Amino acid sequence: MGNLIDAAAAILSNTEKRLETISNNIANTSTPGFKRIISGFATESGENRKIDIKPIQTLRNDSSQGVLKQTGSSLDIAISGIGYFLVRREDQYFLTRAGGFSRGPEGALRTAEGLVLQLAGGADAAVESDAVEILGDGTILDRGTPVGRIGVYAAPSDGVDRGGGLIRIASEPDLADEGAYEVRQAMLESSNVVLSDEMVALMANTRQAEGGAQLVRLYDQLIGQAITTFARAGR
Template sequence: MSGLVEAATAILGASEKRLEIAAHNVANISTPGFKRQIGFADLLQSSGERDPALAIGIHRNFAQGKLSETRNPFDLAISGAGFFQLRAGDRILYSRQGQFSLSAEGRLVTPQGYVLQQQGGGDLVLDRAGATITQDGTVLDDGRPIARIELFSASDANALSPVGESCFSAGAARMEPIADPVIRQGMVESSNVELGDEMVSMMTALRQSESGAKLMQTYDDLIGRVMSSLGQTR
């Protein structure tokens, strides 16, 4: 009967993790560039697998979020695949969050203070706030090209290691420049979280926890019957 306890524990643990994932997604529904987290069991169900212990695994859904116009010249959105390259101290990170502002030194920085990198490496520095950024990432100052923003793709996006809510380190992934990037100036990419999907995940987790609780109740009932039977035979 110990198998009932193990199964119930696995189911309850999986449902708790599913609720945590859904809550985390909802909390970041307004975070630009945030990518929805998915419990690993969600991916396995389509192939017929049903191991509740695997539901604690997490993958990212890197599908593009909606692009919204802001008219802020330093808001940049990626249309299609790719990540911006950012410098965080002595670390290089990658992100689709394109909310930038001009620092006092003329660098384009994220709200976290990470610095946008230009093609070939090095901080992107602007002399003035009136720069134009074309679709292919070319930075124009009074019509004169002064730099280019390069986008990168990951050989395996799920090998990226999350840093905060919308940034990643390369981890085990190999990062390669994108040949034909598409950057939209004055726009940002919203998160790809859909509230309806998260509500379904929460409801599924609650039903899952109920089944785990029923297993535990069944175990308690069986133990009670065994103890009662043993008491009657004495």
Template sequence: MSSTGYVTLSRQGGLMNEMRIVANNIANAATTGFRQEGLVFSEYIRTAPDQPSLSMSRAQVRNTSMEQGALTQTGGRLDLAIEGEGFFLIQTPAGQRLTRAGSFATSANGDLVTPEGHPVLDAGGAPVFVPAGADVAIADDGTISADGQPLGQVGLYLPADPLQLKREDGVRFDSPAGVLPAEDARLIQGFLEGSNVNPVLQIARMIEVQRAYEMGQSFLETEDQRIRNAVKTLIRS
């Protein structure tokens, strides 16, 4: 394959990755607490002895948008939305994870849990207890009161090193460097934060990526035909 073919293939691979990411964003446009993803393209130089260097395309780094999603009033007493920078901290079998999805319920033993049953942690890193049948009120700092009596506080956290934050699935993130209290975030009871995906922009981006990929594919086919013709000419001569 010619050098131009290798360069084009590196770009095509990046475009395929971006198409998958954009499609996943669109699919999660209605997912509570979902954070939109993007792909970062970069250049790397491929060198070989006695060969000219090649400027190749690489698209392996993903970035996550932390823009605020739209808040929707649900009236659910255990539906919580975060306004500002911050995450809920939950305990999963794989360890503690961060999330913005605040649709919670209570377990059989009274713990505040996610729909998957993972306990929500308080400001001290312990599970949050909510008495069954109690009239629960949750203040904007996360303080939980039942029948007027304070019981605990839902923890709000930030990753200690945002650059190490890793998406584990659609709405959960791993922070290998640990977490810190989110001082400026506040909770709103009875609301949920929606996905921060803009479907119109994502569909427009999907069309752009598709057209760019088709253009690259057309170039590869033309280049392949050029090489075939050149080989045929050399054989005949």
């Protein structure tokens, strides 16, 4: 019977983690540039490979392109193709597909949360006016004068956007191949979460959780029957 309760516990634990991932996707349906999280499970064997097999959750982002929507703002930018913008908060760096920027008091291009956009060379992106033109390769023209090229970076193999459209990184990533993307001005990328798909997954995993709970109830019934049988046999 131990295998039965172990199976039920594994089902409930795995389903709970999937439901957390699905709920996070749903919560970020309207987050610009957010990439849907895909949850999977790998197995890790203990010393006794026949018995001690533990499912380990794996997370990755769905890299498919979100819909690009025109905004009319010259400082909104989107990436068509692969790659991420690099933004900085003090000494912490993040990758993002969310390209909604505005000009700060010192001219730096900042997100609504205050993170500063980075150029391909590593410096902060800054302009003197909102009258800028951004070319397809990321070059910024401020009143017709080039002031730098926006960095578009390859996605890290181990980074996951867990919400908010940001992937935290520990070291500077590699630049993406220039032919693999185009920077689009006055546009923003929508989240690639499809709400109807997430709702279907939510219902399927809810049913799976109910199945795990039924196994637990069955286990309790079997234990109760066994105790009753032993008690009667001892009379």
